[in-house]
Amino acid sequence: MSKSKRRSRKLAAPLPLVANRCDYEQATHWGAYWTKWGVLDFAAGCQPPIPYVDLYAAQATQAGWRQAIIDNGAIFVCGVGHGNDYVFTGQNEEILLDVGNPYDLTLMEGRYGSFLSCVFGQAAEAFVGAGMLGFFGYTDTYWFEAAVYPNSLATPFFTSHFTYDRALLSGKSQREAFDLTTAAYNQAIASADQTTARYLISDRDAMHLAALDESTGPYMGSTQPPPIPPAPPSTCPIAGAAVRLLNGLSKALGRHARFKAVSVR
Amino acid sequence: MRDCAIANFTRALSLDVGDMRRKLLHAGPGGKVYTPEQVLAEMKTDPPTQEGLSLLKIWCMSDEQVQKEIQKARSSIAASRQ
DSSP states (O other): OOHHHHHHHHTOOOOOEEEEEOOSSHHHHHHHHHHIIIIIHHHHHSBSOOOEEEEEGGGOSHHHHHHHHHHHTOSEEEEEOOBOSSEEEOGGGOEEEETTOHHHHHHTTTOEEEEESSSGGGGHHHHHHTTOSEEEEESSOOEEEESSTTSGGGHHHHHHHHHHHHHHHTTOOHHHHHHHHHHHHHHHHHTSOHHHHHHHHHHHHHEEEEESOTTOOTTTTTOBOOSSOOOOOOOOHHHHHHHHHHHHHHHHTTOOOOOOSSOOO | OOSSEEEEOBOOOSHHHHHHHHHHHSBTTTTBOOOHHHHHHHHHHSOOOHHHHHHHHHHHSOHHHHHHHHHHHHHHHHHHHO
């Protein structure tokens, strides 16, 4: 083998990732923003940069998802979408993965996944049993608080969750990533008020990892994290207070309606 | 319950889930946010959905239990720093 060939193999780019960033209502609108921050911006800053396919909004279709994974030979799939115990969805709840569909089980063979979705973690064992290398998700409803898009009260939820993806992109194993994510949730819980803590505890306890071998990861030994990882948008504690103040005003004015910073369908 | 929206990533597969979500998060004119007591009242009148059960679990935790979890989280952070 020539020197240049050996060098090019050594410097070969890490295998790509594919991210579902559907964006069609409030929860996914938040999720799409944070997936860009949590995964895509981070991947771009890794050394060497990790190539990615960003399936944003209308691109997050079943056909687009399948094609992106196959054509790019993705090693890691991730992102945000509504889900239940057997499906993970994209734009307008189009099914991207269905545990009952043999095609999808085969599609995930030899790949790693992290899914920010309600309940889809319950399908983890079935996918891993069919040859998926690792599956991180949530076995219960995933809750977050939202006040002023896209940050404020939502920040501790998303920064905790994306600790997992970022750890994998940094070359950690799935077990290490899981433990770091648990620690991130604990950190958020430790500094949260009683209300926020309730939701964070629920999300932390719903975390689930299934893997053929937890000591492996998609980028082990091939990447380094960005020298300066992109910081999350600063939280704005005044937002919650402002909403409370507006509600107080509303009450004082004798109105029944309560102000909400966002409406969730 | 805090006066902000709570959101989640449950796919509304049935009317039950959709109805429950509307009741919990977006109920009534003016976007009224339900209090924990009202959520619990809803649970008694409706068959609990997965989403409803999750909320129920969250809000049935006593303040003391939550405080204990917060303390546990703080201890675990302190232990990892040593």
